[in-house]
Amino acid sequence: MSNILEIKNLTKQFGDFTAVEDVNFSVKDGGFFSILGSSGCGKSTLLRIIAGFEPETEGEVIIRGESMKGVPPEKRPVNIVFQHLALFPMMNVRENVAFGLKRLKLSNTEIDSRVNEMLSRVGLEGYEKKDVTALSGGQKQRVAIARSLVMKPSILLLDEPLGALDRKLREHMKVELKLLQREIGTTFIYITHDQSEALVMSDEIAVMHEGRFEQIDTPRNLYKNPKTAFVAGFVGDSNRFELSRTEGDTLITNKGWSINKKSSMAEPKVLYIRPEALIINPSEGLTDVETFGITIKTILFDGSNTKLATTVTGTTEELLISLPQNAEFDGLSEGQTLQVGVHINDLKCY
Amino acid sequence: MSQNAKLQNTLQTTKPKNSFNVTLYLLIIPVLLWLVLLIVLPHLDLLVSSFKIENDDGEMVFSLANYIAFFKEEIYWLTFVKTAAYAIGVTALAFIITFPVAFYLTKVISKKNAAFFILLLLIPLWVGELVTVYGWMVLLGDHGIINHFLMAIGIVDEPINMLYTDFSMIIGLLYMSMLFMVVPVMSTLESLDDSLIEAASDLGASKWTIFRTIIIPYSMPGIVSGAIIVFMLVIGDYLAPNILGGKSSLWFTEQIYNKFLTTFNWNEGAAFGFLLLMLSSGIIWLALKFSGQKLDRVGS
Numbered sequence: 247m248s249n250i251l252e253i254k255n256l257t258k259q260f261g262d263f264t265a266v267e268d269v270n271f272s273v274k275d276g277g278f279f280s281i282l283g284s285s286g287c288g289k290s291t292l293l294r295i296i297a298g299f300e301p302e303t304e305g306e307v308i309i310r311g312e313s314m315k316g317v318p319p320e321k322r323p324v325n326i327v328f329q330h331l332a333l334f335p336m337m338n339v340r341e342n343v344a345f346g347l348k349r350l351k352l353s354n355t356e357i358d359s360r361v362n363e364m365l366s367r368v369g370l371e372g373y374e375k376k377d378v379t380a381l382s383g384g385q386k387q388r389v390a391i392a393r394s395l396v397m398k399p400s401i402l403l404l405d406e407p408l409g410a411l412d413r414k415l416r417e418h419m420k421v422e423l424k425l426l427q428r429e430i431g432t433t434f435i436y437i438t439h440d441q442s443e444a445l446v447m448s449d450e451i452a453v454m455h456e457g458r459f460e461q462i463d464t465p466r467n468l469y470k471n472p473k474t475a476f477v478a479g480f481v482g483d484s485n486r487f488e489l490s491r492t493e494g495d496t497l498i499t500n501k502g503w504s505i506n507k508k509s510s511m512a513e514p515k516v517l518y519i520r521p522e523a524l525i526i527n528p529s530e531g532l533t534d535v536e537t538f539g540i541t542i543k544t545i546l547f548d549g550s551n552t553k554l555a556t557t558v559t560g561t562t563e564e565l566l567i568s569l570p571q572n573a574e575f576d577g578l579s580e581g582q583t584l585q586v587g588v589h590i591n592d593l594k595c596y
Numbered sequence: 597m598s599q600n601a602k603l604q605n606t607l608q609t610t611k612p613k614n615s616f617n618v619t620l621y622l623l624i625i626p627v628l629l630w631l632v633l634l635i636v637l638p639h640l641d642l643l644v645s646s647f648k649i650e651n652d653d654g655e656m657v658f659s660l661a662n663y664i665a666f667f668k669e670e671i672y673w674l675t676f677v678k679t680a681a682y683a684i685g686v687t688a689l690a691f692i693i694t695f696p697v698a699f700y701l702t703k704v705i706s707k708k709n710a711a712f713f714i715l716l717l718l719i720p721l722w723v724g725e726l727v728t729v730y731g732w733m734v735l736l737g738d739h740g741i742i743n744h745f746l747m748a749i750g751i752v753d754e755p756i757n758m759l760y761t762d763f764s765m766i767i768g769l770l771y772m773s774m775l776f777m778v779v780p781v782m783s784t785l786e787s788l789d790d791s792l793i794e795a796a797s798d799l800g801a802s803k804w805t806i807f808r809t810i811i812i813p814y815s816m817p818g819i820v821s822g823a824i825i826v827f828m829l830v831i832g833d834y835l836a837p838n839i840l841g842g843k844s845s846l847w848f849t850e851q852i853y854n855k856f857l858t859t860f861n862w863n864e865g866a867a868f869g870f871l872l873l874m875l876s877s878g879i880i881w882l883a884l885k886f887s888g889q890k891l892d893r894v895g896s
Contacts, residue, residue, distance in 0.1 A: 299794055320800045332795035336813045345809070346799030397799065 250275040250433050251296070251401055256305035258291055265291040267457040269305075273401070273435060273450075278427050280436045280444040282481070283454035289437045290329075292454070293403050296435070297326045310400055320349075325394035326403040330410065331386055333378045339365070339389055340374035346397045364396040368426070383411050387419060395432065404436045408443060420446050441481050445469065453477050475596035478518040485565050487517040489595070497595065503561040505536055507593045514595035519588060521553055522568040526575065528587030535587040540565060542582045559583060646866035662867035672851060672868075679848035680875055682762075683831040686769045690777045690826045691819060693770070698781040699811070703790070717775055725772050729839050732771065736764050736840075760842025768836030773829045777822035784818030785811075820889045824880055831876050848872055 249272040258266040265288040273279045281289045294300045296307055298319035307314040314322060325346075334342050340361055347357045365371055368388040373381070378389060387407060394402055408416045408423075424447045427434050438444050444451045445465040452462040453476070461473045472478035479486060487499040497517055498504045505517075528535055539559035546553045546566075554567040567586060569575055578584075649659040666672045697717075701710045720728050735741050736758040743755035758764050788811065796806045812819070837847030852872065855865030884890070 297798060319794070319797045320802065324798075326795070326798050328791045328795055330789065330791060332789060332791040334792060334796075334810060334814075336816070345796070345801070349800040349802075349805060393799070 248275055249273065250277075250310060251435070252306075252308040253296075254306045254308065256292070256295065256307065257303050258288070258295060258300065259303045264457050266295070269457075269459055271452055271459065271462055273433055276431045276433055277449045278424070278434045278436065278447055280438060280448040280451045281454055282438055282441055282444040282451050284439055284480075287454045288457040289454050290405060293326070293405055293435070293437050296401075297324055297403055298322045323400040324403055325397050325399040325401075326405065327390050327394050327407045329405045329407065331390040331407065333386060333389055333393070335379050337378065338374065339370065339376050339378055339381070342378055342389055343393045343396050345393065360396055364392045367395075367430070368392045384415050384419060387411070391423075391426070395430065399432065401433045401435055404434060406438050406440075408438075408440075416443075423447060445481075453480060455480070472518075472594060475516055475518070478594050478596065483521050483566070484518040485521065487519075487563060489514055489517055497593075499561075499563055501561050501563045503558050503563040505538070505593065507536070507590055507595065516596050518594040518596070519565070519592065521566045523588055523592035524565075524567045525587040525589075526567065526569075527585055532587065532589075534590050536590060536593070537585055537587040540567070540584055540586050542578060542580055542584065544580055545569065545578065554578070556584075556586075642866040642869055645863050646870050648863050650863075662864045663871075665864060666868065666871060671846075675846045675848050675851055676871065676875065678846055679831060679872075680879065682766070682769075682847075683827055683876075684879070686766055686773065686830045687777075687823050687827045689766070690770055690774050691823060694774050694777045694822075695781060695819075698778050698785055701778075702782050702785040703788075717778060720771065721775060725835050728771060729768055729835050732764065732768050732840055733759060736767070759840065760844070762841065762845070765837050765841030765845050765847075768840040769830045769833060772833070772836060773826040776825040776829060777819075780818040780822040780825070781815055782818075784815040788814050816887060817889060820884065820887050823883065827880065827883075828876060831872070848875075 251273040253269055253271050256266055256269045257264065267288075269292065281292065283289045291300060295302050296314075298314065298317060298321075309323060334345065337345070343361045343364060344357050347360060352360075361374075362371075365374065368391060370385065370388055370392065373385070378386060381389065390407065391402075391404075404423075408419050411419060420443055423434075427447075436444070436447065445468075448465055450462060451465055451468050453460045453468065455476050461468060461477045463471075463473075468477065468481050472481060478484055487503070489497055490500045491498050492514065493504075495506055496504050497507050497514065499517065507517075525532075525535070528537055540554075540556040541559055543555045543557060543564075546555055550571060552569045552571055554569050556565050556567060557563065558565055565586075569578070646662055647658055647660065648656045649661045651657045666676075701713055705713075733740070737743070738755040738757065738759065740759070742758070743752075746752045747755065792810055792814070793806055796810045801809065832849060834847070834849045834853065837845040838850060838853075841847060848868070849872070852865055852868045855861050855868055
């Protein structure tokens with residue numbers, strides 16, 4: 247597969263403030279690419295540069311091998327789904343979806359057939375004459391996506407379109423969006439601050455922080471092998487420990503906990519351990535597993551997401567451990583001590 | 597406390613429903629007085645007197661003669677049609693001139709600067725229409741500032757006759773009514789999300805298409821409500837046509853004024869007044885119908 251989008255050394259400055267700093271990446275044709283970052287990290291600016299609403303300070307946006315320098319938004323083969331959707335309130339569903347096609351001066355019959363096909367694809371048949379202001383949140387979402395997709399863009403840009411929906415609907419739209427993307431095969435570039443959206447839907451994710459890309463990887467790799475401390479802390483849950491020093495292959499935390507780990511780095515500063523990487527009562531046969539004792543402080547019950555808040559025995563380091571909700575661990579209570587193990591590959595130092 | 601006693605207690609502490617109604621009526625009284633005494637009753641009286649003429653014995657009798665007089669005399673007719681046409685024209689001009697201003701103030705410059713410019717727009721209102729009309733006389737007269745300037749730089753040899761023409765009348769009417777177009781249009785434009793404009797541009801619309809298909813339809817309620825105000829002000833204005841338009845201005849309010857105060861024919865004056873009221877109501881009704889707007893939406 248060829249690259250449909252290439253971003254080269256892209257920088258954007260607003261006065262003294264650098265919103266996007268030397269960003270490089272490429273997106274494969276038909277892929278689902280997410281840019282994940284907290285608010286204010288520059289991800290929306292990056293999207294607006296790709297769409298053509300903001301001129302880049304330096305660097306280049308290349309779509310299907312053509313430089314987009316100086317090309318206005320209406321001439322770019324990309325379409326955008328806005329954060330607040332930006333549906334035209336004075337038009338009905340059909341007129342909204344047909345808006346872009348009318349600008350192409352297509353015949354009425356072709357516009358009709360393309361609009362109808364797109365509306366049935368997003369499950370909105372029979373809604374043609376409805377006022378967009380009378381639709382529910384999820385339906386508005388689909389109109390906005392249909393309005394952009396009907397243009398058959400090379401790339402569809404989505405700027406946190408699920409942000410305004412309630413949690414249940416968001417979970418549902420996540421799956422729907424992913425399936426829709428598979429079905430039509432358009433390249434999606436998706437901006438979000440919600441890591442679960444990015445992890446579930448994407449083929450590749452770029453984690454953005456203070457205008458720079460920290461890591462571009464598959465969701466699994468991002469979670470399993472975060473390359474920087476920021477990614478380790480941002481993607482998924484983590485226990486974070488400040489390291490005071492290392493002695494040979496032993497890491498010693500600020501609060502005096504020592505754990506064995508062959509570090510590839512000379513002077514690691516922090517250690518990350520995921521709550522779900524910890525094994526309660528590890529069996530004897532496991533290799534490369536570090537074991538240590540902990541004391542349960544309290545049980546934080548949250549259904550499938552239940553965690554044990556514990557302290558590492560002999561130190562004051564606090565450690566969160568995921569607690570599977572099965573019969574094996576039902577008897578745990580506060581104050582109890584346990585043996586816990588962690589595979590050395592799951593100890594991440596930076 | 598038993599359940600029953602609790603209920604009793606609640607019933608006692610809740611205000612009786614009547615007291616709310618009394619307050620409501622008290623609050624409505626000034627509005628009702630205003631409407632009935634100052635608007636409904638005088639209009640009813642005018643309506644009745646418009647259907648009356650004095651017979652040979654000096655008694656008032658029912659007749660359609662006042663209205664028939666209007667239809668028989670060509671000059672009344674012409675004035676009526678001219679007033680309607682000019683009022684529509686001035687309203688259209690007011691829209692064309694002020695829409696870019698409203699757009700500039702809401703979408704282009706910062707809020708802080710906009711507040712300053714809006715203040716500048718308001719200043720003519722502080723001095724009243726009469727003063728601004730005389731201001732225009734100073735500007736437009738044969739020996740006025742504009743002619744003086746044009747002759748001084750040698751563009752014209754003798755003064756251009758601007759004052760006491762339809763041109764000066766239209767300027768006066770525009771100047772006093774324009775602001776009432778700016779304000780409602782600005783308030784709808786303010787609520788227009790910039791991302792709508794970006795979305796349209798993203799979907800391939802040119803600037804002109806965005807203006808035609810997004811900005812104008814979106815601000816239609818504001819435009820229509822501004823147009824109604826401007827139209828009403830213009831069609832019922834007396835000062836600008838009378839002073840700036842001079843003798844030849846032929847504005848229908850002048851005909852009404854003449855009936856009441858020059859020929860003292862109050863009955864015919866009342867009939868003319870009602871004709872003007874029907875004209876303006878009719879045109880506004882047509883405009884609402886034609887633009888697809890609802891009165892309640894425009895009013896808000």
